Structure formats: C-alpha cells, structure tokens
Amino acid sequence: MTSTTTTFVAGAVAAARGRTVRQTAVRASTTRPGLLLLQSKAFYSSSSQPDPRYDSPINGPLSTLPAHLDLPPPRKPGESVLGYYFKIGKGYLSFYKTGLKNAAWVNPRLAGPVMARWREDRGYAGMVQNKWITRSDLQLLKRNQHDFRRIPFFAVLFTICGEFTPFVVALFSNIVPITCRIPTQIQSDRKKREQRIKASFEAFLPSTSINRPVEGLDKLTWKEKVHCSTVVGRHSGLWPSRILPLPFGFVLHKRLSRYEVYLATDDMLIAKGGGVMKLSPPELEVACVDRGIRVLGKSEQQLRADLQRWLTDSKKGVTIWERWLALPTS
Known part of the structure; x- marks a missing residue:
C-alpha cells in the first residue's frame, strides 16, 4: 500500500465518524432534498456518465451505487503480463x-x-404526510445508513489488502459498502440469495x-417469518435457521415490521415519481431485489x-407476506 492510499483511508474513516453530517445538518432548511440526485452527480466517478433518460428524483443518487469499474481489455499477445495485471490492480x-x-x-x-x-418529521410517516420526500431521498437515507456502519471495517480490510481486495471480499461480503461492491460480487450475492x-x-x-x-405480520408463524426474512435478506445467511431457531425472535419481528413500512413508502414514491419506466436499469434491479423478486x-x-x-398487487391490497409465501412461477 502506498502512503497516499493509507492517508486516503484514514480520511475516509474520520469522515465516517459523522463530522460532515453534523456540519451539513445545520443547512437543512436551505437545501431542497429533491435536488440531491442532481447534486450528487458532481461527486460521481467522471468515467461513468448518467443516462439523461433516467434523470429523475425517482432514482437514488448515483453516488449511492457502485462506481464505474474501469478495467483494461483482454491482454493482447505479446503484452507484458506484469504490466497487464498492474493495470487491473490500478x-x-x-x-x-x-x-x-x-x-x-x-x-x-x-x-x-x-x-x-427526517428527524423533524419523526420518520417515514411524517415525511410522506408532509409530501416533501422523493424516492431519491429515501434511497439516499437507506443506503447511507447501510454503508455508514461498514466503512470502518472495510477501510481496515482495504488498508491491508489494497489492490488485492477483490480476492478477499467474497469472504466478507456483508461488510462491504454498496458503493464498493464489484459486479461479480453483486451477482454472487444475488445468486446466493435466490438459492x-x-x-x-x-x-x-x-x-x-x-x-x-x-x-398481516402478526398472523405469521415463526417459520413463515423466517422464510419471509430469507426472501428479503433480513437476517444473515450464515445462521443455520433450518437447524437452530433464530435468537431474539422479537428483533426479527421488528425488522420485518420496519421493512414493511419501508416497502410501502417506496411503492408509493415509485408511483409518485412516474412509475417503473422512469427507473434506471440499476435502480430497477435494486428495487426488485428489495422486494424478493428474482432478477x-x-x-x-x-x-x-x-x-x-x-405495484398493482399493492394497490389491490395483497399483503407482502402473501407474495413472499407464494411459490415463484418464474
């Protein structure tokens, strides 16, 4: 690892402690959350240009998705092996x-x-009632919270492994922030989920x-709750739930209850933002995975x-539990 990389990681960990959030929160009254999608483009990898067709607040900020992975084309005959793999590592x-x-x-x-x-309105209900939130805002909150907890652990891993990080992330996939997940890792995680x-x-x-x-959730048996949690990844796949009961059943119940509120809010904001045709391909896949839809x-x-x-089933009043207990047809 170079000194530049080490310095960068140290700065990342410091930022993860929340200094920037506290400084920015005081400007909440002067910033329009609906414009966050446009603001985030200035910070996104310059090698990946956003598609103007999906320039809409229905899509999460580009900075909340993995950056563009720029790898060299397949090695040409006669090209230096060392030089080629150096480019890959870079x-x-x-x-x-x-x-x-x-x-x-x-x-x-x-x-x-x-x-x-969000704190001022006391959660999802207040945000929806006051009608200021967009799906971009919702996804920003959700993904930032997810990644924020994983930065210190991943920063240590990245500091130790550097360019060799892709070889070890498969063993520690759950500690990798969304923004740092390579395409093969994403595909592997989705394959494991569907299995x-x-x-x-x-x-x-x-x-x-x-x-x-x-x-409703209260009508589910314990096994049905574990199954529904499996469908949307609310508990670790490392736990042998078919052999040992999940500890702290009330925690799982609470997670599922909160996730039900999240999906109901996300469904509403997708409809409000123009429907599924406005979703970019990456956001479309994320939305499907969030709902346990095979991709x-x-x-x-x-x-x-x-x-x-x-979304149509949601409007008809079909509960998410019925959909997750339904045997997939495709």
Whole structure:
C-alpha cells in the first residue's frame, strides 16, 4: 500500500465518524432534498456518465451505487503480463477509492439535510404526510445508513489488502459498502440469495404455508417469518435457521415490521415519481431485489413487468407476506 492510499483511508474513516453530517445538518432548511440526485452527480466517478433518460428524483443518487469499474481489455499477445495485471490492480484501486469517498464523505454530506428533516418529521410517516420526500431521498437515507456502519471495517480490510481486495471480499461480503461492491460480487450475492429462497421453499417452509392468505405480520408463524426474512435478506445467511431457531425472535419481528413500512413508502414514491419506466436499469434491479423478486437471467423488460405487477398487487391490497409465501412461477 502506498502512503497516499493509507492517508486516503484514514480520511475516509474520520469522515465516517459523522463530522460532515453534523456540519451539513445545520443547512437543512436551505437545501431542497429533491435536488440531491442532481447534486450528487458532481461527486460521481467522471468515467461513468448518467443516462439523461433516467434523470429523475425517482432514482437514488448515483453516488449511492457502485462506481464505474474501469478495467483494461483482454491482454493482447505479446503484452507484458506484469504490466497487464498492474493495470487491473490500478483499476480496482481507483474503484475502491471512489467507492470509499462516496460512502464516507459524499453520501453523508448529501444525507445530512434529509436526515435533519427526517428527524423533524419523526420518520417515514411524517415525511410522506408532509409530501416533501422523493424516492431519491429515501434511497439516499437507506443506503447511507447501510454503508455508514461498514466503512470502518472495510477501510481496515482495504488498508491491508489494497489492490488485492477483490480476492478477499467474497469472504466478507456483508461488510462491504454498496458503493464498493464489484459486479461479480453483486451477482454472487444475488445468486446466493435466490438459492436460499429456493431452499427455504423446498426444505424449510411447511407445505401448508405455501400460497396461503395472510392478513398481516402478526398472523405469521415463526417459520413463515423466517422464510419471509430469507426472501428479503433480513437476517444473515450464515445462521443455520433450518437447524437452530433464530435468537431474539422479537428483533426479527421488528425488522420485518420496519421493512414493511419501508416497502410501502417506496411503492408509493415509485408511483409518485412516474412509475417503473422512469427507473434506471440499476435502480430497477435494486428495487426488485428489495422486494424478493428474482432478477438473475431476466431481461430489463421482464423485470419492469415483475415490478409493475408488484405495484398493482399493492394497490389491490395483497399483503407482502402473501407474495413472499407464494411459490415463484418464474
């Protein structure tokens, strides 16, 4: 690791302690949260240009997604092996630096005003009632909170491994901020999630629970709660839930309850922002994964149809629990 990289990581950890958030929160009354998507573009990797078709507050700030990973083309005959892999290492190093910068400094800075208003309105209900929040604001809060907790651990990992970080993140995927997840890692995580869902249907969830109508969370059995949590990743896949009961069942219940509120809010803001056709392809995939919709092997058109079906079911009053207990047909 170079001294420059070490200095950068130290600065990232310092920013992760919340200094920037506290400084920015005092300006909450003068910043329009709906403009955060546009503001964040100035801090995003210059090598990745946003698509003007999806320039809408329905999409989260670009800085909350993984940065552009710029790798060299396949090695040409006669090209130096050492030089080629040096370019690859340089590409990954730049990627992780940008991701850490966004997670530790850019996103907390953008989230400060939104968080101040969130506290003032006392959560989702107040924000929705006052009608100022956009889906971009909601996703900024959610992703910033997710990444903020992981910065110190990942910064240590990055300091130790440097350019070799891609080789070890597979072992510690859960501690990696969203902004620092490489494409192969994202695909691997989604594949594991879908395998867990399939295994839950086949070997864990009782047959009497499949496709049964459920009015609410309180009507779920313990196994049904664990299954629903598996569908949307509310507990670690490392826990052998089919063998040992999850400890602190009330914690899982609380997580599912909060997630229900989040999805209801997100559904409403997608509709308010213009519908599924306004979502960019990366945001479309994230929205589907958030709802337990399978994404691997599907085209963009199929994903938009699946998400639209979800929103239609929400309007019809079909509970999320019924949808997660329904055996997937595709």
